[in-house]
Amino acid sequence: MDPALPGLAEITGSAAAGLLAGVLPECRPGAEVVGVECDLIRYKPFNRAVVRLRSTLRGPQPGVRQRNLYAKFFADDQGAAHFRNLTALWSVARGATCLRLPEPLGYDPERRMLVTSEAAGERDLTNWIKCIERGDPLPADVDPARLESCARILALGLQELQASAVRPELRRTFQHELGRVQADRDLLLEDVRKHQPELAGGTDTLIQRLETLPPVEER
Numbered sequence: 001m002d003p004a005l006p007g008l009a010e011i012t013g014s015a016a017a018g019l020l021a022g023v024l025p026e027c028r029p030g031a032e033v034v035g036v037e038c039d040l041i042r043y044k045p046f047n048r049a050v051v052r053l054r055s056t057l058r059g060p061q062p063g064v065r066q067r068n069l070y071a072k073f074f075a076d077d078q079g080a081a082h083f084r085n086l087t088a089l090w091s092v093a094r095g096a097t098c099l100r101l102p103e104p105l106g107y108d109p110e111r112r113m114l115v116t117s118e119a120a121g122e123r124d125l126t127n128w129i130k131c132i133e134r135g136d137p138l139p140a141d142v143d144p145a146r147l148e149s150c151a152r153i154l155a156l157g158l159q160e161l162q163a164s165a166v167r168p169e170l171r172r173t174f175q176h177e178l179g180r181v182q183a184d185r186d187l188l189l190e191d192v193r194k195h196q197p198e199l200a201g202g203t204d205t206l207i208q209r210l211e212t213l214p215p216v217e218e219r
Contacts, residue, residue: 004046004075007111011051011071012038020055020069023106023115031059041070046187047180049073052118068118070102079114083107085168086116092164098157125150174214181207
């Protein structure tokens with residue numbers, strides 16, 4: 001139960017089917033959500049969370065189908081900006097050759113919940129690059145030609161993204177991020193000061209250094 005993320009408890013409980021029914025396009029012609037399985041992917045207390053959802057739907061036609069979704073929760077209204085940006089990008093991605101994005105399905109302002117489809121593809125290229133950075137061999141079924149082909153597709157997708165004329169609303173700066181860190185300190189360190197004063201002191205020292213050493217280029 002996180003008071004800053006009230007929808008998190010609802011989506012992982014008995015209310016999940018009803019919440020998803022309000023955003024899934026399959027439910028408009030008569031399908032219903034009959035089951036939801038949840039996995040908590042990321043969680044930062046009092047700040048944000050990401051939940052992977054495996055929904056089971058039953059429609060007017062016989063049989064059931066399953067769909068993988070993601071629900072993202074925010075302690076502020078930035079989810080609304082993410083939804084607007086994703087909606088603009090989705091219109092570009094539908095006509096793109098290489099650019100792949102999750103489809104924005106809906107935003108619930110009361111719960112600050114953003115629901116998207118699961119993005120197409122896997123994280124293989126990311127994992128292969130990590131192997132190279134660590135000096136580890138690539139998986140047995142990955143040769144340099146396959147790696148180059150995947151990297152080329154990624155570059156073409158980025159090219160399509162740059163040419164889309166869609167620009168994010170949010171301009172993040174060093175000071176913006178530092179403010180979030182300071183807020184986390186004020187919220188979370190009270191008990192730490194009582195039981196682990198050395199750890200709290202080290203945290204304060206680190207934040208003080210960040211406050212006095214901002215980068216020249218902040219954006």
